[in-house]
Amino acid sequence: MTLRSSVKTRTKLPDVGTTIFTVIGQLSSQHNAINLSQGAPNFACDARLVAGVTRAMEEGHNQYAPMTGLRPLKERIVDKIASLYGTRYDVDSEVLITASASEGLYSAISGLVHPGDEVIYFEPSFDSYAPIVRLQGATPVAIKLTVPDFTVNWDEVRAAITPRTRMIIVNTPHNPSGKVFSAEDLQQLALVTRNTDIVILSDEVYEHVVFDGEPHHGMATHPQLAERSVIISSFGKTYHVTGWRVGYCVAPAELMDEICKVHQFLMFSADTPMQYAFAEHMADPQTWLSLSAFYQRKRDLLQSLLAESPFKLLPSQGSFFLLADYSHFSEESDSEMVKRLIVDHGVATIPLSAFYADGTDNKIIRLSFAKDEATLRAGAAALCQVKPR
Ligand SMILES: Cc1ncc(COP(=O)(O)O)c(C=O)c1O
Numbered sequence: 001m002t003l004r005s006s007v008k009t010r011t012k013l014p015d016v017g018t019t020i021f022t023v024i025g026q027l028s029s030q031h032n033a034i035n036l037s038q039g040a041p042n043f044a045c046d047a048r049l050v051a052g053v054t055r056a057m058e059e060g061h062n063q064y065a066p067m068t069g070l071r072p073l074k075e076r077i078v079d080k081i082a083s084l085y086g087t088r089y090d091v092d093s094e095v096l097i098t099a100s101a102s103e104g105l106y107s108a109i110s111g112l113v114h115p116g117d118e119v120i121y122f123e124p125s126f127d128s129y130a131p132i133v134r135l136q137g138a139t140p141v142a143i144k145l146t147v148p149d150f151t152v153n154w155d156e157v158r159a160a161i162t163p164r165t166r167m168i169i170v171n172t173p174h175n176p177s178g179k180v181f182s183a184e185d186l187q188q189l190a191l192v193t194r195n196t197d198i199v200i201l202s203d204e205v206y207e208h209v210v211f212d213g214e215p216h217h218g219m220a221t222h223p224q225l226a227e228r229s230v231i232i233s234s235f236g237k238t239y240h241v242t243g244w245r246v247g248y249c250v251a252p253a254e255l256m257d258e259i260c261k262v263h264q265f266l267m268f269s270a271d272t273p274m275q276y277a278f279a280e281h282m283a284d285p286q287t288w289l290s291l292s293a294f295y296q297r298k299r300d301l302l303q304s305l306l307a308e309s310p311f312k313l314l315p316s317q318g319s320f321f322l323l324a325d326y327s328h329f330s331e332e333s334d335s336e337m338v339k340r341l342i343v344d345h346g347v348a349t350i351p352l353s354a355f356y357a358d359g360t361d362n363k364i365i366r367l368s369f370a371k372d373e374a375t376l377r378a379g380a381a382a383l384c385q386v387k388p389r
Helices: 020-030 049-057 071-085 101-112 129-135 154-161 183-193 253-266 272-281 291-305 334-343 375-384
Strands: 093-100 118-123 139-144 165-171 199-203 229-236 247-250 323-325 364-368
Touching: 049 272, 071 093, 071 139, 071 165, 071 272, 101 129, 101 165, 101 199, 101 229, 101 247, 101 253, 118 129, 129 139, 129 199, 129 323, 139 154, 154 183, 165 183, 165 375, 199 247, 229 253, 291 323, 291 375, 334 375
Parallel strands: 118 139, 118 165, 165 199, 199 229
Antiparallel strands: 093 247, 229 247, 323 364
16 A cells, blocks of 8 residues: 655656666566666676675774765775876865765766756766756756767767856766767867866766777876866776665866765765775776776677677677667567567567657667676577567
């Protein structure tokens, strides 16, 4: 029985209802489908991390951490970013440990975007950006990436900038397409934001998952961009612990001050024992340097297993995701295709239309390869059985 309320409420997010993610989740569990849908790994994290958290708890680190995070962890992050990307952030004023990347995105947008502002973002996109912008009384302005190569048309970005544009949200490596920014993209982004007060919010949660020997072209590699950027990352994605809900954010002190004001009243601080464990774990650079090769093996395995499937795979340059096009063999919408895959073939994927506010259907589905080998093999075998319709 549900409790009924006579209180009248007015929604701030009228367009957010039951999402396709919920529908797919329910249908998948009804059919016990193999899960190639979520970006959450189904394999264990490093046992040293669990031991580190346990030890921290046993040693009594169970109360609030400092508001911006444990200093030893922030020092590790500063050193890592300096060694990989060349920008050295100030430990005390330019690093914030957040309760997940999601919290970092929320605190950054809420701290820096005002009612009436416009925020440019690119679709297909991670689902939280536009709703968070709307919650500030601001307007999300979607620009579609070109299909099927998912590049930014920088002329379109230039044309979309108005005096109200306060922020541009970018995401590299990109969920859901697996596209990564090139040095030329950074150059273009620097040009379109030059002499403006536009802040770049750069979602780099897959920063350590870039394939084929390519570097990660994050904002911290480009001094002109770094000085106007907030960079978001996630321990969940890097260390296979999405349920632990810890991430971080770096930004110049002037921007960070405003982000911290929101973080202070939203979370105050992130989980304490996890911060101890991450600080210890980050002593070994291999813990992030090995990640691209680890996920590349998974991408390559899934790609090779799907060579005999009717799907046309699009290139994945990074992230946990691979897109599969079926427009040459079926007229079904991508949601219909995803439902057929669950019901008839027992495998769960995500329709790309779920990543567009207007439900654009390119007849493409997203596969996650953040899965153990048995799951990848079983999922691929099911996809190979699909018949043109
Ligand atoms: C692009 C992108 N940004 C942010 C997040 C959220 O990360 P976290 O789990 O640390 O909140 C995800 C998770 O899937 C993501 O794919």
